[in-house]
């Protein structure tokens with residue numbers, strides 16, 4: 116077994132980070148390592164967290180990670196930098212939002228920069244990075260993306276469970292339909308439920324999703340640490356159903 120393969124299988128974060136960098140750069144040296152790691156993948160629970168800019172995806176991942184750590188699960192986080200002009204400093208922002216876990220040896224956080232690549236982050240890069248975290252022994256892996264364009268269907272196909280995060284203040288629910296979120300959701304999360312309108316939003320979502328693609332709706336407040344145990348239970352239940 117080659118050196119990095121053994122290191123990664125032993126849970127060496129630095130070896131994993133190096134391999135992901137090689138994957139991002141399209142470095143051919145990554146190919147044989149990925150091949151050798153392939154038999155050790157397929158174990159992790161992969162959860163896509165998607166939704167509009169600023170819905171609280173990173174905050175929610177931070178809270179969910181706390182929950183999964185209490186359950187002694189190792190957590191991998193892949194945050195896709197969407198090259199969005201709105202979230203210009205996404206990588207830094209994510210690291211601030213997930214600061215509770217930056218020094219936890221059971222949590223691996225990595226941003227994947229879509230910058231420069233036409234059409235955003237290549238899906239293959241994401242899939243390969245996911246394999247690295249899986250082989251690294253992460254039990255739960257979150258992929259954070261802003262659901263824009265064709266990318267989101269690709270991410271939904273990579274993640275075993277896709278959670279679509281929205282807010283009570285979103286207003287025009289038709290936008291969700293237009294953005295293609297309804298089709299890809301296995302679960303809906305109305306985050307910022309500490310703000311007014313959460314019940315109404317949850318109800319409308321439930322009605323909409325019943326018509327398009329039935330998916331359970333959860334209400335959370337990442338800010339007030341509410342609704343997270345229920346959401347984790349919901350994610351685990353869905354995970355069982357959709358397991359390949």
Ligand SMILES: Nc1nc2c(ncn2[C@@H]2O[C@H](COP(=O)(O)OP(=O)(O)OP(=O)(O)O)[C@@H](O)[C@H]2O)c(=O)[nH]1
Nearest residue numbers: 167168169170171172173174202306307336337338
């Ligand atoms: N009131 C309230 N604010 C929240 C909640 N969750 C997150 N926020 C705030 O919403 C803002 C955006 O949170 P993020 O976690 O960065 O959202 P995001 O969806 O990851 O954002 P992008 O990655 O930029 O799309 C921050 O100011 C958070 O503090 C919540 O439950 N309630």
Ligand SMILES: [Mg+2]
Nearest residue numbers: 172173209259
């Ligand atoms: Mg974010």
